[in-house]
Amino acid sequence: MTSLPPKFDITREEIDRVVAAFYARIRSHPGLGPVFAAHVHEWPPHEAKVAGFWANAILHESSYDGNPLLVHREAGNVRPGMFETWLALFDQVLAQELRPDQARAWSALAHRIGRSLRAGVVERVKGPGGVPILR
Template identity: 55%
Template structure:
């Protein structure tokens, strides 16, 4: 039987929902103790298990195509003035560290590449959406 016959979406790379949940949990444990990111997240996350579940659904949607996440993460980030473009390199660095410690090298690289694209999109979006309308665009 093929994936088409069973209606099972193809994964972009080999990872399980359990592995995604573990990476998300380890990542947010490190975020909470991070000197820069910790206070920013603490100001907006009241229920860590709920947040981690939501973000795990985001990643399962992005990687496994589960369609288990609905939301607008760009709007969530842009609407919080204390979330700044310069936080994304810190976020990505920490995320890559967790990927390298929790996953096989190839899987960590694949998920890391996806995270880089998404993170850069958020960073760029924040810069563009918060920029005064009468100024030339900032491209980096």
């Protein structure tokens, strides 16, 4: 059995570094920090799980076991409009921590995943008459 090549040139150590830098930003963000703090009580295990998600998505590792869509749906305080802020912060971290080619490739993947998550949350977060609540 041959293993799949990474989606782009990056190491697991770089993934871990980006995830740690990103969550340092999240914890201090006035809008997103409280949303995460309501659910994440121990940051190192959370960061390890998210790094595993990205290692699976990029490096094809099998180090992640979870369902991000379900987690975001069940959180109760995640709103579709938050994804744009999340992605903007993530893009800033990527630009600071990685080479430009790595940052572009990971950003494109993150935006595709973010669109899917946002769509999944929009389907569940509706107001009267089925109108999506976007903020």
